[in-house]
Amino acid sequence: MKQENIGLYYKNVTEEIIGDEGISQKQFEGLAELSKPVIRQINQQRQAGETAYRDLPYKKETIKEIKELAGSLKKTCENFVVLGIGGSALGNIALQTALNPYMYNLNDSHRQTPRLFVFDNVDPMQFASFLGWVGSRLDKTVFNVISKSGQTAETASQFLIIRKMLLDKFGPDGLRKHIIATTDAKAGTLRKIADGEKLPTLAVPDGVGGRFSVLSAVGLLSAAVCGIDIEQLLAGAADMDKKVSDDDFYKNPAAINAAINFHFYNRGKRLSVMMPYSYALKDLADWYRQLWAESLGKAKTIAGNDVHIGPTPIKAIGATDQHSQVQLYREGPNDKLFTFLQVENFGDALKIGQSPDNAPELQYLAQKDMAELLNCEKMATEYALLKDKRPCLTVIFPEISAYTVGQFIYLYEVTTSIAGALFNINAYDQPAVELGKHATFALMGKEGNFTNSLSYGQFAGQIRELTELDKHYLV
C-alpha cells in the first residue's frame, strides 16, 4: 500500500501573505544559509551516535520483544495501566488518543484489546478513585511501571502502592504476573527491584532522554498492547528520517520548521501555539509541549553564557478554542506563531441532518459532512488570523494513521534538535528540574545529604523558612 505523507505548509508565515510581520524572500534565504552548517552538525552528531533517539525506528529486536510481550497478555489482560510521568507518559497518552477511538475504554463491545489507563500524577483523589474500581479486577490487570532510574518520586510512590496491593492479594508470584518494568537495562533502583522480584522487563535505551523516548519500549509497549500497529508507526518515522536528514534546507521540513520558529522567536513571537483541528491529535500537542519546553527552555548557551531563552509552547484545539482563545489570538499582542494540525480525510462520513422547517437559517448545514465543517472552521480561523498578520504554519495529515503519526513524531523530534542548535543551547538536558526534585526529597524526609555541606534535613528547613505561610498575605 502506498503511504501518503504528512506535509509542512509555510506560505502563511511569509511577507506575501502577512506583510511586514512575515518572512521575506531574503530573510528566508538567510535562514537557509544559517541552517546549512546546523543541518550538517545535526547529521554528524547522529553519525557519531550522540543522538541515539534517531535510531529508534530501526530496532527490529526491540519490536519483536515488545510484540511478544504484548501478545502474551492477550488472553488474560483486560486493563493495562501505565505508571510513569513526563516522557514516560505523554507519548503513551498521545499514541492512544491519536490511534484508538474516543470511546475505547468505555465501549466494551467494540474493543478487542485491554482498556488503557496512564497515571502521570500523584493525586490521591484520582488514584483512589481508580484503585476503588480496579481493586476487584486485579486478576485481569497488568501494570507497566516506567522509570529509567526508579527514583522518580511520583512513579515510585504509585509503584509502592500497587506493589503492596498485589502482594496482599496474590503474594510474590502476583508481582511477576501483574507488573512489567520498563527501566534501565543494567543499573538503577527499578532495575534492582525488577531483578530481585523477577519482573518481566523492557529496556529504556541508553542515551535517549525521556522526551525523545516515545518510539522506544517506553511508548511502544502500551501502544502494542492496545492494538496499535507499532511497525507502521516506526515505518512512518523511518520515512520521515530520510526527509529530515536532507542537506538541502529547502527540502528538509524539520530544518524549515525549526528556522521559522527561530525567526519568529527572535522577533518577539515567543509563544508557539499548536492547534490541532482534530480531537485525536490533541495529545500530540501535549507531547510536543514537553518536547519543546524542556529542550529549548534554557538559561545558558552551550558556551555557558546567560541567555534565558525558550519559546513557550501552548496547546489549543480547534474548533473548540475558537470560542475560547481566538479573541486573544487575533486582538491581543502579536506575540504568537501558530501551528495548525489539519486532517484531510477523517474516514467515516458523518452527515448533518435536515434543519426543522421553522429554522431555514440552519439549512446550509444540512447534508454536509461534519469533516467539511471542521476543515472550513480551520480555514476560516486561519483566514481571520492572517487578516491580523499573525503567522500560521500547518502540518497536513492526509489521514490519521500509525504511519502519519510516526512521521509527525519524528519530524518534531528532529525539528527540536535543529532548533536547539539554532538557539545555540543544549536541547538534551534539563538541569533546572533537579532543584525541585531534591527539594521534594528533603521535604519528604529523605535521609542523607543534598550537597556536601547541606543535609536534606537542613535543606528542608531552608525551604520551609522561605515558603512558610505568612497570614498577613492571605486574603
Next chain:
Amino acid sequence: MKQENIGLYYKNVTEEIIGDEGISQKQFEGLAELSKPVIRQINQQRQAGETAYRDLPYKKETIKEIKELAGSLKKTCENFVVLGIGGSALGNIALQTALNPYMYNLNDSHRQTPRLFVFDNVDPMQFASFLGWVGSRLDKTVFNVISKSGQTAETASQFLIIRKMLLDKFGPDGLRKHIIATTDAKAGTLRKIADGEKLPTLAVPDGVGGRFSVLSAVGLLSAAVCGIDIEQLLAGAADMDKKVSDDDFYKNPAAINAAINFHFYNRGKRLSVMMPYSYALKDLADWYRQLWAESLGKAKTIAGNDVHIGPTPIKAIGATDQHSQVQLYREGPNDKLFTFLQVENFGDALKIGQSPDNAPELQYLAQKDMAELLNCEKMATEYALLKDKRPCLTVIFPEISAYTVGQFIYLYEVTTSIAGALFNINAYDQPAVELGKHATFALMGKEGNFTNSLSYGQFAGQIRELTELDKHYLV
C-alpha cells in the same frame, strides 16, 4: 456546618521574596490607590444591573426549576450529553471534573447518577465513536443542547445529527423526551425550534456572556443531573460575593488578584500560568483560560484607541508538568506569573507501601500519604521558581467541595471584571470572534450577504484565494 473558605496567598510575588522582580511595598500601595476607583466603578456597574452575572448566585426560582428538571430524569436517564461549545461547555466540564470522581463514567457500581458526556467540538471521528456507542442506548439518554442563539455552527450541527437520530428512532415524541434546550428565553433559532417541537427548556439569562454563565442554567443543569450540590456551589459564590465587593482593596481578594496580574503584565510578564496541584481542579484552569483570554484580549481601549493587550493564560498541572514545563519556567524568559491551586485536605488517605528490601533508597516514601507528597511537590516547585525570582500566587482550597469551587468561580469572574477595568478595555465583548464565524458560514455555502456589498459566496471566494494551497510552500 461551618464552611471553610478559599484564600489567595500573595507573599511570593513581593520584593521581600523575589527581590527586584517582585512588588515593593510602595508599588503595592500604588496598586491599592489605582484600584480604589475601579472597585467603586465595578460595584456601581453591578448596582446598575450592567453585570448580570453578579446576581446568578441568588436566583432561587432558577435553582428550583433546574432541580425539578434534574429530578424528573432520575428514573430513566443513564447518559446525559451536553452539546455546547466555549462558555456552554467549559464550565460544565470543570464542575464535573472537580466534583465527581475520576472514574465516574466508568464505575457503574459506584455511580448513582447518569454518565456525563460534553461534546464541544465537531470532530467527526470523536462524535462517530460516541454515536456508535450511544446508538443502542438512546432510550436511556438525554441530550442538553446549549446555545443562546442556536446559530452556533458547531452546536447546531451536533444538534441536527442527534435530532435526526432521535426522529428516526422515536418520531417527534422522542425529541420531547430526549432533548432539553438551554437557550434564550424569548428569541433566536433554538428558542424557535424548541417551541416548535415542544422541547423542555431552560433560559440562558439575559446580559450574561457565555464565559460568565457557568452559575446559570447553562452550567447547573448537567451538574445537578450528575449529583453535584448546586445550592452549595451557589452558597460559595454568594459568600465570595461579599468579599469581592469590599471597598477596601486590602480585604478584597479579587481586587488584589487583578492588581497583581495587572502589575506583572505591565512589566513584561504577559503569560499567566494556572497550575492546579490537583487533577480535580485541572479543568477549572481550562475554564479560566477562556474567561481570561476572551475577556482581556482586546485590540482597543474603551475609548477606542489601539492597544492590542491581553495576558495569555496557560494551564499546567502539578506534579505532572514539573516533568514537562518547569525546566522552561525556571530557566526560560522571566515572562510568567504563576498561580498555583493547592488543596489542603484531599479527604481519603492513600498510604504509600514499604519499599522492597533491596531498595532502601525509596523507604523515605513508605507510610507517607500521597497527599503529603503532592503538597511537598508543590512547595518544592514553588521554592525552585522563587529561587529564580519568578512570581507565584497560590489559591488555597481547604478542601474540594461544591462550596469552595463556587467561591473560586466567583472570585475569578470578579477578578476578570476588575482586571478589565484596570486594563481599560471592555471585558464583556468578543468582537474578533465574528470574522471567523462568518468565514465559516461563507465556506459552508450559507446564502445571503456578509456585508452590504459582499455576498457570502463572494466572501468565500476571497477566503479561498488567500488560503489556497500553493505547493511551492509545501515540504
